[in-house]
Amino acid sequence: MNLDRLNSYPAPVRIILFLIALLLLWLPIAAPMHLIWGEKVGVVLTILLYCGFLGLIWVWGRKIAKYSYPYRYYGLLFTRKNGIDFLLGLALGCITLLIFFSTQVILGWLTVQTVTWQQPLPDNLLPAIGVYFVDWQGAIFPGLLTSIGVGFAEEMLFRGWILSELERDYSKTTALLGCSLVFAILHFIKPLNLIIETWSQFLGLVMLSVALVMARRRCDGRLGISIGLHSGLVWCYYIVNTTHWLKPTGAVPDWVTGINGNPIAGVMGIIFLSAISLGFHKK
Secondary structure, eight states, rough: OOOOHHHTHHHHHHHHHHHHHHHHHHHHHHHHHHHHHHGHEEEHHHHHHHHHHHHHHHHHHIIOOSSHHHHHHHHOOOOOOHHHHHHHHHHHHHHHHHHHHHHHHHTTTTEEEEOOOOOOOOGGGHHHHHHHOOOHHHHHHHHHHHHHHHHHIIIIIIIIIIHHHHHHHHHHHHHHHHHHHHHHHHOOOOHHHHHTTTHHHHHHHHHEEEEEEEEEEEEEEEETHHHHHHHHHHHHHHHHHTTOEEEEOOOOHHHHHHGGOGGGGGGHHHHHHHHHHHHHHHO
């Protein structure tokens, strides 16, 4: 296929062809590994897939789109300014979820649970403390690594490459909506009964993507703040979800606080994400 002709195709066609090429590169390696070792290599296969993605978007950017610095065009810059953006986004994500959960505790929609150490505390300390405390180290550090990995991977794919490809052909508004819908749809591939049960999560995913797109645009196309914001939200949710620190009181329906405890699957989460989007838009 003529590469110049491929570059002239509409954005949806380019994206689909790119994903097909990625699968054709990955499957010959992934299929034998899965047949031999099964689910044990699931994480390894995911890492291989993403490494293939990073390599392919560089080739795509240089050979097809003709960018001198593909990663820079897609928002990945290893600069001090982008590093500061990342830290600011990480702090914003954490603070947002802390306010989100604190508000619901104050309103009586969530209750703080008594949690325990994995190793018991000395008996003489218990009367003074009154409660056990969770092994925060086991929740914080793995959660931080996981959240940064998720944030980096998803932002490079959705707010980096896909958004940039859509912006080549469409207006900024259309590209934003297209990127957000693709993000929500790909996260919503699940059995029909689960789609019906978690219906509010779809709108939450759309609003999350809108907030992340607005964050990148506010920082002149750099992805640092989007990666940080995404990571911060995932990190705080990981800690709360892992430690079972908060529990719904049943004072309001789940679709208000978040179905299955997922903040973006509730009205409150959608309101908070909308506020973030508006803040980046009006800043």
